[in-house]
Amino acid sequence: FMEPRPPTPSSLPSKLTVNFVLPYAAELSKAEVDMVIVPATTGQMGILPGHVPTIAELKPGLLSVHEGNDVKKYFISSGFAFVHSNSYADILAVEAVPLDRIDPAQVQKGLSEFTQKLNSASTDLDKAEAQIGVDVHSALNSALTG
């Protein structure tokens, strides 16, 4: 399954090795990339080779993997980013979708629907659910446009 990581090298490695895993599959496995930008709850976080070991929780948002001039964008629902000391990054997401598979029209529709629900919500539970819907859809929206 996952091989153990190599020990910390003495010098800074040039590439970041990324394992991007989902509960049902491994999206990226030991991919050598230049940079990864993850949507942490504290904001967008860029991870470069030699990043200090970090654990961060992720909120719904855009995840981009930069390899040379190539950028792969995914929208993730939530998860965790775990950076190790030898430039290995483990990104766990509950659900991830490549950005080109998201339909902007649906996103707009969903956003307006949930905003409406939020305004008309009566109980706390309904309000919370509607708020979550609004958050996710606006994140989707900004991911698509930004």
Next chain:
Amino acid sequence: MSCSNLTMLVSSKPSLKDSSSPLSFRSFIAPVQIPSSNACNNSISSKPSFSIHCSLRDLRTRIDSVKNTQKITEAMKLVAAAKVRRAQEAVVNARPFSETLVEVLYSINEQLQTEDVDVPLTNVRPVKKVALVVVTGDRGLCGGFNNFILKKAEARIRELKTLGLDYVVISVGKKGNSYFLRRPYIPVDKFLDGSNLPTAKEAQAIADDVFSLFVSEEVDKVELLYTKFVSLVKSDPVIHTLLPLSPKGEICDINGICVDAAEDEFFRLTTKEGKLTVERDVVRAETMDFSPILQFEQDPVQILDALLPLYLNSQILRALQESLASELAARMTAMGNATDNASELKKNLSRVYNRQRQAKITGEILEIVAGADALA
């Protein structure tokens, strides 16, 4: 039955359809031979075939139906075989996720060793009520698969009763649902349907239910009953403790053997005399280069709070996937056996049919000859 009518017909004719013995001319000389009421008798002949044969037409129909059944069972076996492979792949694919989760859990716990972690999912309380999540299949024709799990569930319920603990069942899978529906004396919290391809969504439904039951302190322990996939011919119903989670996750090498073994050992030896005694047996610590300068973007307790439900979800998903794989393997074996039995039955029936056919032909020839003789 139609058999007896035929015997009447047969008795009028000197030729008897008696394939049990080689053609005996004695029967033709004594025409008034009332055959026993079951001319379709069980032929305990030299061949060890206990087939009841009535007439050629009936035999033919029967052979046809057996042939059809054989085709069906063989097709089911092949379909199950193809699906097993996919199910196994799904299990393998899901492993990196839970592996990584456990690593993160471990690192966090290393950090929080001195602190007092208060996460509701790890609360160890004195056990008064236990929730059993029973995972069965949706369809039948899978041998003893569903039966084993349900027997294990019943045994566990009896155990809990003798320990004086209250229990509630969460049934997943149509077979389990119908079983528990027929037994209203077993309290069931929720019925969920299984699926062909368990995804995180289904696991989440179960996880939500279990989570709310545990956190609201309605139950103090949650156990998961599923069938572990050992190999294509062997599967093992096991009981895993789902909640309370150990805040350390599992410090073990997740390679399908170690963590499962460690988990089993760790989790099975609990609840003695209604009190939770956490006994740890085999725990293999993975050599991880834990960095002392690990930075946390947020409060570690917050991260732990968010991590544990995800871990719960991945555990349940794994149980569902393994259960599915074992069900498919059981179906494969059962249908394979059925196909073999069907072909053997067909062979025996064909043999009997041919013998009868030849006896009939011989009888008719003899009739003609006898008739010709009588005229001459």
